Amino acid sequence: MSVVEENPVNKMTAVVVRFAGDSGDGMQLTGNNFTEATAIYGNDLATFPDFPAEIRAPAGATFGVSAFQIYFGSEDVTTAGDDVDVLVAMNPAALITNLKELVPGGLIIADSDAFTDKNLARAGYAENPLEDGSLDAYRLISIDVTKRVIDTVKPYGLTHKFAVRCKNMWTLGLTMWLFDRSRDVAIEGLRTKFTRSPEIAEANIAAINAGHAYGETAELPTGVEVYKIPRVTAKPGLYRNTTGTEALAYGILAGGLLSELPIVFASYPITPASGLLHSLAQQKQFEVITLQAEDEIAAVCSAIGASFAGSLGVTSSSGPGISLKAEAISLAFAAELPLLVVNTQRGGPSTGLPTKTEQSDLNQSIFGRHGDTILPVIAASDPVDCFDAAIEAIRIATQYRTPVILLSDGYIANASEPWHVPDFDSYEPFPVRFTEETEGFSPAKRDPKTLARVWAKPGTPGLEHRIGGIEKDYETGEISYDAENHQKMTEIRKAKIDGISNDIPKQEVALGNDYGDLAVVGWGSTFGAIHQGVKRSRMDGLDVSHIHIRHMWPLPGNLGELLSGYKVVLIPEMNTGQLVDIIRSRYLIDAQSLTKISGQPFKIKEIDAAIRAQLGNIK
Amino acid sequence: MNAPRAKLTLKDYETNQEVRWCPGCGDYAILKTIQKLLPELGVPRENTVFVSGIGCSSRFPYYIETYGFHTIHGRAPAVATGIKLANPELDVWVVTGDGDGLSIGGNHMVHVLRKNVDLNILLFNNEIYGLTKGQYSPTSKVGTRSPSTPDGSIELPLAPCSLALGSGARFVARSIDTDMEHLTSILTAAHQHRGASFVEILQNCPVYNEGIFEEVRNKKTAADNRLVLIDGQPMTFGRDSSKGLRLNNKRLSLEVVNLGEQGVTEADLLVHDETNKVMAQTLMDLRAPEFPVPVGVIYQKPAAVYVTDIYSQRIKVRESKGPADLNELLRTGHTWMVE
Numbered sequence: 001m002s003v004v005e006e007n008p009v010n011k012m013t014a015v016v017v018r019f020a021g022d023s024g025d026g027m028q029l030t031g032n033n034f035t036e037a038t039a040i041y042g043n044d045l046a047t048f049p050d051f052p053a054e055i056r057a058p059a060g061a062t063f064g065v066s067a068f069q070i071y072f073g074s075e076d077v078t079t080a081g082d083d084v085d086v087l088v089a090m091n092p093a094a095l096i097t098n099l100k101e102l103v104p105g106g107l108i109i110a111d112s113d114a115f116t117d118k119n120l121a122r123a124g125y126a127e128n129p130l131e132d133g134s135l136d137a138y139r140l141i142s143i144d145v146t147k148r149v150i151d152t153v154k155p156y157g158l159t160h161k162f163a164v165r166c167k168n169m170w171t172l173g174l175t176m177w178l179f180d181r182s183r184d185v186a187i188e189g190l191r192t193k194f195t196r197s198p199e200i201a202e203a204n205i206a207a208i209n210a211g212h213a214y215g216e217t218a219e220l221p222t223g224v225e226v227y228k229i230p231r232v233t234a235k236p237g238l239y240r241n242t243t244g245t246e247a248l249a250y251g252i253l254a255g256g257l258l259s260e261l262p263i264v265f266a267s268y269p270i271t272p273a274s275g276l277l278h279s280l281a282q283q284k285q286f287e288v289i290t291l292q293a294e295d296e297i298a299a300v301c302s303a304i305g306a307s308f309a310g311s312l313g314v315t316s317s318s319g320p321g322i323s324l325k326a327e328a329i330s331l332a333f334a335a336e337l338p339l340l341v342v343n344t345q346r347g348g349p350s351t352g353l354p355t356k357t358e359q360s361d362l363n364q365s366i367f368g369r370h371g372d373t374i375l376p377v378i379a380a381s382d383p384v385d386c387f388d389a390a391i392e393a394i395r396i397a398t399q400y401r402t403p404v405i406l407l408s409d410g411y412i413a414n415a416s417e418p419w420h421v422p423d424f425d426s427y428e429p430f431p432v433r434f435t436e437e438t439e440g441f442s443p444a445k446r447d448p449k450t451l452a453r454v455w456a457k458p459g460t461p462g463l464e465h466r467i468g469g470i471e472k473d474y475e476t477g478e479i480s481y482d483a484e485n486h487q488k489m490t491e492i493r494k495a496k497i498d499g500i501s502n503d504i505p506k507q508e509v510a511l512g513n514d515y516g517d518l519a520v521v522g523w524g525s526t527f528g529a530i531h532q533g534v535k536r537s538r539m540d541g542l543d544v545s546h547i548h549i550r551h552m553w554p555l556p557g558n559l560g561e562l563l564s565g566y567k568v569v570l571i572p573e574m575n576t577g578q579l580v581d582i583i584r585s586r587y588l589i590d591a592q593s594l595t596k597i598s599g600q601p602f603k604i605k606e607i608d609a610a611i612r613a614q615l616g617n618i619k
Numbered sequence: 620m621n622a623p624r625a626k627l628t629l630k631d632y633e634t635n636q637e638v639r640w641c642p643g644c645g646d647y648a649i650l651k652t653i654q655k656l657l658p659e660l661g662v663p664r665e666n667t668v669f670v671s672g673i674g675c676s677s678r679f680p681y682y683i684e685t686y687g688f689h690t691i692h693g694r695a696p697a698v699a700t701g702i703k704l705a706n707p708e709l710d711v712w713v714v715t716g717d718g719d720g721l722s723i724g725g726n727h728m729v730h731v732l733r734k735n736v737d738l739n740i741l742l743f744n745n746e747i748y749g750l751t752k753g754q755y756s757p758t759s760k761v762g763t764r765s766p767s768t769p770d771g772s773i774e775l776p777l778a779p780c781s782l783a784l785g786s787g788a789r790f791v792a793r794s795i796d797t798d799m800e801h802l803t804s805i806l807t808a809a810h811q812h813r814g815a816s817f818v819e820i821l822q823n824c825p826v827y828n829e830g831i832f833e834e835v836r837n838k839k840t841a842a843d844n845r846l847v848l849i850d851g852q853p854m855t856f857g858r859d860s861s862k863g864l865r866l867n868n869k870r871l872s873l874e875v876v877n878l879g880e881q882g883v884t885e886a887d888l889l890v891h892d893e894t895n896k897v898m899a900q901t902l903m904d905l906r907a908p909e910f911p912v913p914v915g916v917i918y919q920k921p922a923a924v925y926v927t928d929i930y931s932q933r934i935k936v937r938e939s940k941g942p943a944d945l946n947e948l949l950r951t952g953h954t955w956m957v958e
Contacts, residue, residue, distance in 0.1 A: 040955050185953060240954045253945055264704050284936035285943040289704050289929060294730035298697035301690065301727075305670070305701025308688055309709065313701060331691050421954065424945045458686035458702070458709050461665045466634070466680050468689025469673075478636065479681065 014073025015229060016081035017175065019168075020098045021090030023066040024056045026168035030088075031068025032416075033172055033189065037181035038072045039241050039418050042231035045072035046528060048080030048601065049414045053271070053354045060119040062093045074230035078382065078528030080415065082603040086178070088171050090114055090145075092123035107139045107224065109171065113146035139221060143214070145170055152210040153203035162200065166207040173211025180226050183208055235420055242419045244383035244412035248342065249279035251390025252314060253286050254424060255340075258391060259398045260431040262287035264306030266299040267316045271354040272410040273344040276316045296324035300341070304328060307337040308467070310434060310457030312398060316342035319361045320350065322405075323368070330369045332403045333493070335467045336453035339403040340393055344413045347599045356599030357411035359524050360575040365405040366553045366582070372490050376400070376500055377552040379407040381527035384419045386412065389550065395430050396500060401452040407552070409574075411601050412525045438462035444477030450503075451496035500554050507556035511535060512545025515565035518614055521591070523549045523579055526572055526602050533607025537615075544611050552579075560587040570594060570614050572602060627658040634684045640675060643825035645796030646743065650682055652799045653806065657685070660810055662710045669712045670699040672719040675750050676743040676822075679714040693724025696731035699738050700925075707926045710810075713740045717758040718748045721777055725757075732786040734925040735814040739806070742779055742817065743796070745824040746831055753827035760831075780903040783817040784896070784918060790816040791899065791918045795836055796823060801847070801914065808916050814924045821912075835912045844907055848915030853888040856911045863888040864910075873901060875910065893919040 017034070019027045028049055038045050048069040057064020071081030083103045089095040091114035102108065115128050129135055130142045149167045150160070158166075169190075176183055187205050194201035215226075256263040265288060267277040281290040289311075293299035296317055303313030313332075315325065322343045332339040345361045347353025361368075365377045376396050380389035386408060393406040435441065435456040443465040445454045456463040465477065473480035474488050510527075511534050512519075522530040527548050534546040547562070549555070563569050563583070571580040572594040580593040594610045596602055632654040640646045657667065667685035671677035673692035680687025686709075690698045695713045703711050713731075720728050720742045731738065747765070748754040755765040755772040758779060762771040783791045790812040794805040802820065809816035821832045834844040846856045846864065854864040855878070865876045865887050876883045892898055899918035905911070 036953055040953065042955075042957070234957045236957050238950065238954050238956055240950070240952060250945070250949060253948070257945060262705065264701060266701065283943075283948070284933045285940040286945075287943075289933070291700070291704060293697065293700075294726055297694060298700075298727050298730065301694040301697035302701030302704065304690075305688070305698035305703075306705040307701075308698070309668075309702040309705035311705035313705075327691055328694065335688075421949050424949065457706075458668045459666055459706060461663070464665055464685050466687035466689065468680070468687075469691055470689065 012073075012227060012229060013075055014071065014077065014081070015085045015179075015227060016069060016071045016083065017086040017088070017179075018067055018069040018084045018098060018101065019088045019171070020065055020067040020094035021168070022057070022059050022093070023052055023054060023064045024059070025066065025090045026165065027066045027068050027090070030168045030172045031070060033186040034175060034181065035070055035241060035416055036185050036189075037176060037183070038070065038179070039239070040185060041181055043072035043074065043229055044077040044232040044234065044418060045070055046077050046080045047071075047416045048411065050600075051355055060091055060093050060122040062097050062123055065094050065097045067094070067098060072229060074232050077417075078531050079601065079604060082605050086175070088175060090167070090171070092119045092125050092129070095129060096123045096125065102138060104137050105139065107141070108135060109141045109143070109174065111145035111167065111171070112142045113144045139224060141220060141224060148210065148214070149207050152206050156199045156203040156206070158199065158203050163203070166204050169204045169207040170211035173208035174215050176208070177212045177215030178224075178227060180228060183212060234418075238421045239418045240421055241416045242383055243275075243414060243416045244380065244386045244408055245275035245414070246279055247383055247419065248380070248386035248390050248408060248413075249276055249283070251387040252280065252340070252394070253283060253288060254387065254427065255391045255394025256287055256312060258427055258429045259312060259394055260429070261310075261312040261398065262289070263314055264289050264291065264303060264311045265314045265316070266291040266293050266302040266306070268293050268296045268299045268321060270296075270318045270321045272346055272413050273316050273318045273321070273342070275413060276342060276344070296321040297328060300325035300328040300339075303339055304332045304335075304337060307332070307339055308335075308458070310455075310459070312338055312340065312394065314340040314342070316344070318344050318346045318354075319348045319352070319364065322361065322364060326369045329375070329403050330371055330373045331469050333369075333373045333375065334371075334469050336401045336493075338397040338401050340397050340406060341403055342406045342408065345407060345409040353599045355410065357409045357525065357601060358574050358597065358599065359409060359526070360578070360597070361407065362523075362552060362575065362578040365407060372494065374494070374497060374553065375403055375405055376497060376554065377405045377407060379524040379550060379552050380412055381524060381548055381550065383412055383415055383417050387422070391427065392550070398432050399430060399452060399503075400450055400496060400500060401455060402497065407524060409525050434460070435463065436460055442475065442477050443467060444472060444475060446492075451492060451499060498554055501551075501557045504551045504554075504556060507547065507549065507559045507562055509562075510546040510548045512538060513543075514545070514562060516545055517543040517566065517618055518568045518570060518611060519545050519547050519563060519566040520607065520611060521547045521549065521563070521569055521571045521579070521583070523552060523573075526574065529602035529604050529607050530572060532604040533611060536604065536608050537611045542611065542615055544615070549579075555586065560589075563587060563589055563591075567618055568592060568614050570610060572596070572607060572610065574602070627664060629654045629658065631664065632657050632684050634682055636681045638682050639678065641826050643823075644675070645745070645822035645824070646676060646679070648797045648799065649741075649743065649802065649820060649822065650679065652802045654683065655799075656803050656806055657683075660710075660807070666708060667710045667712070668702055669714060670695045670702065671714040672724055673750070674716040674719045674748070675824075676714055676716040677719060693719050693722070694727060695719070696724065696727040696736075696738070696740065700731060700734070700736050703736055703738065703926050704929065707737070707930065711738050713738050715740065715742050717742065717744045717746060717756045717779070721779060721782065722757045728782070729786040732783055732788040732815050732817060735787070735789060735922055736925045737814055737927070739809050739816050740818065741806075742819050743822040744779055744819050745822045745828055746776070747824050747828035749824050749827055765827075778903060779819045780817070780917060781900065784899055784903065788817045788918070789814050789920050789922050790916070791903070792817070792916045793819045793821070793914045795821050795832070795914060797836055805916065808919070812919060813921055834907060835914075844911050846905075846911035846913045848891045848902070848913050848917060850891055850893045850916065853885050853890050855885070855888060865889065873905065873910070893917070896920070
């Protein structure tokens with residue numbers, strides 16, 4: 001559909017809104033509600049939840065600011081946006097930490113009641129910025145939100161603490177008015193969420209309505225009227241919103257169904273990966289068993305045990321947890337059992353930045369184990385892509401009887417975007433056939449094409465056999481310390497993994513030509529920023545293309561040849577240049593690196609600037 | 620397919636692999652006992668799985684003609700948990716040692732017992748690291764001289780049965796490598812028990828720790844140094860069962876008494892009660908040479924079994940949610956149509 005609003009005052013094609021407040025202010029909830037309403041309105045959108053590691057940091061502290069950014073518009077939206085057009089600041093700390101992202105002339109909605117001397121001092125303000133004219137470059141709506149909320153919810157008899165908590169819903173109401181969003185879904189959601197405490201539900205609903213009414217009736221500064229963002233012209237069909245975590249969970253269920261294997265998902269809580277365990281634990285109607293293990297190692301080992309017994313073992317973690325699992329992943333590789341390992345990457349090393357995003361585990365994923373254990377690695381490029389990426393990872397793991405690493409990251413996991421809901425019946429099944437034939441059985445037998453080892457599960461009469469981490473004889477599968485045999489086995493394991501490159505799609509160009517001046521080559525969650533950056537440059541007539549790699553190892557067979565068709569190859573990554581090293585060493589191409597390791601996703605303008613700098617170098 | 624299968628024998632549980640333990644190793648005796656026992660348990664051979672970690676004892680699966688998985692150091696309980704989750708019908712045995720099961724894998728041991736996963740866990744305790752050539756282990760006695768402790772080990776040893784009981788194990792037993800009859804009865808009981816069964820097997824390492832359990836193992840000295848626990852029976856030991864254990868209720872401790880002396884009769888002795896956790900804890904702590912070493916089922920009190928409960932939860936969810944349909948799941952929550 002493509003509906004254009006009639007002559008709106010504030011007509012924009014896209015807008016970025018950021019809600020910011022204390023980590024206990026409910027900013028993520030506000031953002032999610034606004035996202036839902038925006039999706040239903042019919043804008044394309046992308047979100048970026050950005051929250052601290054502290055669950056409830058001290059009130060008013062800058063390090064405790066939790067933000068939720070949403071970019072929505074009438075065009076193809078693939079990132080959460082660069083600069084902020086509307087900033088909702090619930091306190092001075094939220095203002096000071098987010099103001100630098102706001103465009104000149106951007107709109108600030110601030111709760112003046114939270115700008116107390118104490119909060120101002122804690123945020124580092126000598127004067128109240130709402131009063132000293134320092135925000136003159138912006139449009140400011142300073143409202144006594146807290147006081148208004150307390151008055152609004154008075155009839156519901158809430159304690160002061162609970163009454164004040166409704167202020168996020170008041171600002172949600174105001175923002176919904178500002179962008180002409182419907183409050184229905186948010187209201188319905190509150191009633192469902194607080195079925196047992198209807199007074200809390202009704203108080204919050206009253207707060208939403210009061211915020212909305214304020215927008216309608218109050219005399220706001222000139223230039224603050226309802227924004228009309230035209231609806232997107234989207235492919236017809238059924239849509240829903242999804243986060244990467246949700247799509248990945250569904251992708252694992254899908255992979256189980258397509259391979260006709262039950263799933264045993266074993267994991268240990270770690271930010272930002274735990275959501276996957278939570279999602280799958282709710283799906284017991286499917287053939288999935290979830291286990292919260294005592295530690296990361298137990299989690300991967302239980303998954304391996306499950307694969308030995310004829311299920312598909314899946315484990316999930318973030319960088320530090322994956323390091324702990326490394327020894328066991330090598331066991332699965334040596335024993336040639338299928339295993340899916342999901343790594344939702346975060347800022348490292350060590351504890352690093354648990355709630356921030358990074359792509360710094362690529363080397364760990366491909367190479368990071370003892371022995372010659374180079375593994376297949378698949379990277380999802382956005383929240384929706386997690387579904388297909390999980391299916392592809394499970395296809396490779398089960399068909400080749402090998403561990404596969406599936407890379408997501410903190411950004412993809414938490415961000416949401418609209419999803420054109422796929423028809424699962426259209427997916428090609430890849431059923432696993434267990435060996436049952438006793439005649440001539442050897443646990444070392446391989447499929448001549450894939451080189452996958454046979455999979456004979458316990459419970460099958462006549463196929464009793466032993467596997468393990470000690471090197472095995474190529475023919476019999478029995479323990480072997482023979483020198484030549486080890487050489488042969490190492491080579492066959494490598495050949496099996498290398499051979500996967502014949503069974504994956506050829507590398508395509510996401511945008512632009514398959515030759516030219518510049519290819520910007522990305523992987524994982526940088527897709528959106530690279531895509532928009534390349535698009536922007538191409539609109540200015542620049543000869544630049546976007547290539548996005550999903551199969552990180554083995555790389556697609558045609559990749560080297562494809563890249564050789566460009567004068568310059570630029571690789572943006574949220575690490576110090578891990579893919580660029582692989583590309584350089586593998587293809588002897590003088591690829592250039594663009595790195596960002598701030599815990600924040602790339603901005604479109606950063607990609608755009610790098611493209612122009614590279615093309616400038618050519619000329 | 621449905622014709623009754625011929626009963627298997629010890630031979631059917633031997634593999635073609637040459638057994639590679641040192642001559643005189645206690646593991647040989649344990650292997651033989653288990654190979655002889657398995658055909659008696661009524662479990663199809665293909666439903667039996669042996670899982671091990673790393674160490675001398677962990678080579679065990681290679682010598683048993685069942686399904687087997689020789690995994691990595693300390694992790695066998697976790698791997699076995701996964702096997703059981705995937706297929707609860709399998710009869711899963713974990714073979715581990717004092718280093719594998721209590722040092723590097725201590726955490727998994729604690730949790731597999733706490734969770735009460737239906738496994739038979741056999742811990743071969745020889746109080747030494749064998750495969751890495753003789754370093755002291757977490758169960759070595761204070762003062763153990765080894766390549767890594769040339770002046771004697773300093774730390775207090777860990778007591779395997781006490782650790783198991785403290786972790787919430789519902790079946791804790793102890794037996795001896797070379798006593799085939801006793802070991803067979805204990806393993807049979809362990810196998811019958813639903814939930815995690817923990818069996819400490821005192822095992823001799825003739826190369827690095829020769830003779831540490833000699834007083835208990837040796838038939839000549841065993842009578843005076845071994846207390847064979849039998850549920851419901853008074854705790855007697857010694858030649859002609861002339862000695863016994865009595866509770867000193869002023870000190871809340873056990874003492875050795877001689878029957879017939881100072882008017883002590885069998886009625887004064889403690890009677891073993893497998894379900895009594897306090898008694899179990901007291902018995903486990905008895906140390907030679909002041910006390911006889913208790914062997915037998917020290918504690919047994921069945922409780923809810925982990926994997927069984929997971930499957931029952933699943934049945935309940937399925938009753939309320941109905942059959943799984945991925946297309947339907949993808950369409951739950953808020954959706955909207957674009958025309």
